[in-house]
Amino acid sequence: MYLFIGTEGAEARRWKRRGGGGTTTPPPAVTPKALPIPALIKPIDRNGVKHFDLNVNKAQHEFFDGILTNTFSISSTYLGPTLLLTNGDNVSLNYTNNLSEEVTMHGHGMHVPANMDGTPHQTIAIGETWSAQYTVNQNACTNWYHPHTHHKTPHHVYQGLAGMIIIEDDESRALDLPNRYGIDDIPVVLQDRFFTADKTALDYSPTQMQISRGYIGDVFITNGAIEPTFEAEAKEIRFRLLNGSNSSVYDLGFSNGKSFKQIGGDNSLLEAPVSMTRLVLSPGERAEIVVDLSNDSGASFTLHEYKNNKTFMTVNVSKNATAVTSLPNTLAELDPIDLSLVTNTRKFNLGMQNMVFTINGKAMDMKRIDEVVPLGDTEIWEVTNMMGMDHNFHIHATHFRVIERNGSAANVLENEKGYKDVVYLKGKESVKLLVKMTDYADATVPYMYHCHFLEHENNAMMGQFTVV
8 A cells, every 4th residue: 555655882883884895785776766745645535534544564565676674654565644634624544563563653733632643642552453432633744654652662663553634625625736646745754764784674773872872774665665656746845844754853955056935834724825945844844835936847956954964855857747736825814813811831841861761850751640631721831952962842733833932022034923733843942832622622542742853752751631
């Protein structure tokens, strides 16, 4: 259903990745492939409920020519299919765990009841099926699903467990945006990986330094392929970008310097397109961009990652337009920011004690509820990165607005003024978030907030809250 889409020391691991110290063995060949497009699966309607049946499997995937690499996958060989939902749909996402260990599956960015969130509290036992059943209750956006297994999230995601969720609504469908999936509306899952020397396994073995500074692989992959090629029509193309890495911050742009317009962030369209040539995405963040290729027939350029000087994919403008779109100047009407409604301010300090990451001086404890948030109240959550290294901050259950960065509303970037669920904080940065919990209350089942650098989350930079 998917269409192509530590005990050992650091020196020993590097030796293995090179294929042995000082060897001259050439690296395996990578023949450029067409950009894999994850299958857009059709749900099965059962009594008015749209069921998506998803199998979490062990698999093998061909990253390198003629070599099968052991992976985890969701109804595929690597990653999972794209789920297309419409606001108001009654859905059931049915995950069957065919692994030899427990797993969970979290709908990242989904506004759902706490017991349907897929947190570490909703474990799927070996051989069992767990269903996230809810009515889609949010506006058009690009979300994703991935494991949230306690102490296993980084490894499970690294092995390939992730997929995209596209939500549409009447307002988004009425806009003249590229919307032909796989033709001019393209899912783009960006990741980086280390492989073992023989390329038959993904090498997840971070050192303590890599846990702190980021486990950034030397092979950059797009939708499960190494430097694939996308054959584009000479028209507006919409790319739905997901930073699906464990801990890499990507600085993205096109190699020819071509400008593009960001039209959406994590949880909403923006009010108007934002013109840009570079885009920074931290782990877990999404961005919808539109690039106009109408006058670029015959051109070829790459989607480049400038921080690590890597290529994610090549874009060849090789096809004539079969349908023309014209990006509107106005996209969405977002609720006005009204600070007079704020009833409470909470502070979240991201730090470290005794080599363990903390929030407000506390390491993650599954048995402790850190915050109790009243349903319907408007709050400010002030998040401060006390450290010299990068972090970000993800809140389950709701979508927030960034209202200040480093003490000023003027520092909030134009492309982060929509609704978000992940916010990036460089060392010593702070943000103020306008937060409101709506619709769902549960005094016993918690949601999570955490750094979405997965090694940081796994090393205890996570807390729990209930909505009452």
